[in-house]
Amino acid sequence: MTFVSEFNSLPLAGLVDRARSASATAASHAARKSALSLSDFADLISPAASRLLEEMGRRAHQLTQQRFGKVIRLFAPLYLSNECINNCKYCGFSRDNPILRVTLAVDDVRQEAQALINQGFRNLLLVSGEHPRFVSNGYLANCIRASQELVPSISLEVGPLETEHYVPLVQAGAEGLVVYQETYDRAAYGSVHTSGPKRDFDWRLETPERAYAAGFRRLGIGALYGLSDWRLEALSVAAHATYLLRHCWKAQLTISLPRLRPCAGAFQPLTQMTDREMVQLVCAFRLMFPDVGLVLSTRESPKLRDGLIPLGITMMSAGSHTEPGGYTGAGKEHLHHTERGRIVELGASEWASNGHLHATEQFNIADERSPDQVADTIRSLGYEPVWKDWEAHITTGNGVASHRRPTASPVQSQTPTASLIPAQGNALGEAPEQFAKP
Numbered sequence: 001m002t003f004v005s006e007f008n009s010l011p012l013a014g015l016v017d018r019a020r021s022a023s024a025t026a027a028s029h030a031a032r033k034s035a036l037s038l039s040d041f042a043d044l045i046s047p048a049a050s051r052l053l054e055e056m057g058r059r060a061h062q063l064t065q066q067r068f069g070k071v072i073r074l075f076a077p078l079y080l081s082n083e084c085i086n087n088c089k090y091c092g093f094s095r096d097n098p099i100l101r102v103t104l105a106v107d108d109v110r111q112e113a114q115a116l117i118n119q120g121f122r123n124l125l126l127v128s129g130e131h132p133r134f135v136s137n138g139y140l141a142n143c144i145r146a147s148q149e150l151v152p153s154i155s156l157e158v159g160p161l162e163t164e165h166y167v168p169l170v171q172a173g174a175e176g177l178v179v180y181q182e183t184y185d186r187a188a189y190g191s192v193h194t195s196g197p198k199r200d201f202d203w204r205l206e207t208p209e210r211a212y213a214a215g216f217r218r219l220g221i222g223a224l225y226g227l228s229d230w231r232l233e234a235l236s237v238a239a240h241a242t243y244l245l246r247h248c249w250k251a252q253l254t255i256s257l258p259r260l261r262p263c264a265g266a267f268q269p270l271t272q273m274t275d276r277e278m279v280q281l282v283c284a285f286r287l288m289f290p291d292v293g294l295v296l297s298t299r300e301s302p303k304l305r306d307g308l309i310p311l312g313i314t315m316m317s318a319g320s321h322t323e324p325g326g327y328t329g330a331g332k333e334h335l336h337h338t339e340r341g342r343i344v345e346l347g348a349s350e351w352a353s354n355g356h357l358h359a360t361e362q363f364n365i366a367d368e369r370s371p372d373q374v375a376d377t378i379r380s381l382g383y384e385p386v387w388k389d390w391e392a393h394i395t396t397g398n399g400v401a402s403h404r405r406p407t408a409s410p411v412q413s414q415t416p417t418a419s420l421i422p423a424q425g426n427a428l429g430e431a432p433e434q435f436a437k438p
Contacts, residue, residue, distance in 0.1 A: 002209055003243045004202045007184075010239055012232065015042045019231040022046035031056050036288045041238050044284035045231050053280055060286035060312045067290050070383045073315045074371065075123040076116045077157070079324045080104050080143055082359050084129030085341070086196030088182075090227065092263035092322075092362045093129045095196065098339040099264050099360035103134040108330035110146045115327040119319060119371045122388030123153040125178065127322075127362075130159030130198065137165050141172040148173035153388050155218060159197070160207040166214030176218030177211040179204065180256065184236030185228035188270070192227060205240075212248040219244060219251045220295065226260030226269030234281055238288055245292075254293035254315065255285055261299050261363040275304055279311065286312035298365040302377075305367055309381055318374035322362040335359060 019042040027049035030040040043049060044056065081103035084093040092099065104112065109126075116124060124147060128135045140158060147154050155176030156169065166177070183189050186201055193199045208219045221240055223233035237255060244253055257278065260269045273281075278300075285294055296305055296313045298320040305316065325331040335357055336343050367374075375385040 002206045003240060003247075004205050006243055007205065007236070007239065010236075012235065015039065015235050016229065016232050018042040019045050019235060020047070022048050024048045024051065027052055031059065031287070038235065038239060038242070041284060041288045042231075042235060044287060045234055045281060049284075050276065050280055053276070053283065056280070056283040056287065057311050060283040061310050063286055063290045064310075064312050064314065068293075068314050071386050072309060072313065072378050072383050073123065073293075073386050073388075074121065074318050074375065075125055075153075075155075075315065076119075076121045076317060076371070077125045077127045077320055077322065078109070078112050078116065078147070079322060079326065079359075079362070080109060080126055080128040080140075081131065081135050082129050082324055082362065083131040083134040084196075085131050086129075086198040087194045088196075088198060089192045089194065089265065090182075090224070090260060090263070090267045092265060092360055094265055095341045096339075097264045097360075098337065098344075100335050100357060101338050102324050102331045102335050102359045103139075104143075104324050104331045105334075106139075106142045106146050108325065108328075109143045110150070111330045112325065112327050113147045113150045117150055120375070120387050121371070122151055123155075124151050125155045125157055125176075125317075126174075127157045128159070130196070135159070137161070137168060141168050144169060144172040144174050155220070157220075160204055161210070163210040163213045166211055166216070170215040175216065176220065177208070177216045178220035178222075178254075178256070179207045179211070180222045180224055180258070181205055181236070181240070182224045183227040184223060184233055184240075188228040208240075208244055209248065212244075212251055217251050218254070219248060220254040220256060222256035222258060222295075224258050224260060225273045226271055229271055230273040230277065230281070234284070238285070241289060241292060245289075252293070253289075254295050255289070256295040256297070257281065257285075258297055258299050261366065263363040264360050278304065279308065282308055282312045298367040299363070301366045302369055306377055306381065309378065309383060316374065318367075318369070319371040320365055322365065323359040325359055326361075329358065331359070332357060 015038060018039060022043040026043045027046055030036060030043035031049065031052050033040055082093045082101050083103055084095050087095050113124060126143060126147065144154055154174050155178060156174050157178040160179060181204060189201050198204065208221060211219060221237060223237050225233060241253060241255055259273060282294060293314045294312050295315045296308060297317045321327055338344065378385045
């Protein structure tokens with residue numbers, strides 16, 4: 001039995017109704033419990049619980065420091081390819097989008113990894129669109145080996161595979177696998193995934209279990225908020241995380257909280273989650289899962305990212321590029337334009353009018369600060385930025401030297417928890433400005 005069976009029997013409609021209508025008494029009771037059920041989690045993400053954000057934030061802050069200390073781990077995504085055979089309405093890499101595409105050569109990947117090392121990173125997430133012709137298992141294994149020669153910690157965010165196809169990637173040196181279900185709403189999932197293997201909801205939902213069976217020791221899950229009711233998505237993620245903690249207990253688990261960003265294709269979010277609701281969700285996840293890492297990417301604004309650090313976030317990306325070759329310009333000589341999945345030659349005038357050409361991004365980021373600027377802000381909040389997950393030479397015996405960057409002595413945070421909570425009706429309580437077209 002896989003999570004699919006459990007998910008199909010989940011009383012999701014009833015849980016969503018509870019999350020929309022829980023009483024203040026139920027929310028207050030849930031906020032004080034030490035061990036929470038899914039029903040308690042529903043209470044914590046209810047409108048009634050929104051009035052308890054200061055209390056929830058205080059508890060989330062305390063739990064995070066107890067379990068993780070005052071540390072924020074930093075990572076960077078390294079995009080290998082934006083080729084894709086799937087049509088996903090919300091994604092810049094969607095097959096039918098008329099964009100510039102490229103798949104980096106292994107030497108290009110090594111060049112990009114070196115650039116990230118020069119910025120301090122020792123923890124990389126290799127990301128790719130799903131296209132077997134360009135992104136084969138052999139190609140991925142070669143990219144992992146090339147990156148691991150330079151970087152001790154490698155995770156993947158690639159198209160779902162069979163367990164036996166994951167095994168060579170683990171053997172090549174990949175330690176973690178991240179896979180977003182995108183949306184746990186079956187109807188919404190079918191409407192936004194119009195063609196390609198990604199249309200198979202159940203196949204994607206079972207991916208973390210196949211990855212665990214292959215030997216990955218870190219698993220990352222999440223929903224892409226903006227495709228369906230955020231409370232339905234959050235409850236589904238919580239149920240999924242509960243299942244994985246029970247059945248894949250040897251692996252570390254992280255939960256990501258990405259919200260839709262503008263991208264090629266100009267897709268607009270189908271639903272909204274305000275910044276205040278994002279804060280509430282981070283606190284609820286921390287109270288529900290004290291030992292699970294919570295990940296926040298550069299999709300969010302600097303102001304919100306900084307404010308969420310004391311409330312439960314344990315891992316952040318910084319200085320991100322969401323296109324292949326984004327850090328060095330590698331692979332430009334192999335750029336090509338596709339329309340509806342077919343390469344279309346551009347005339348000289350069209351190439352010239354594009355100016356400085358680069359592959360098309362998956363989405364626009366909101367936090368454009370450099371890694372050093374993000375690290376400085378983390379220190380100013382009284383936390384320590386850590387650029388890798390552990391000392392690889394201790395865990396693997398491969399002699400990789402310590403890559404912890406020197407940091408200033410952490411100062412105690414002077415920011416009271418209450419000041420980090422967006423007030424009702426202020427700018428952070430409205431629909432986020434990043435949903436507007438660029």
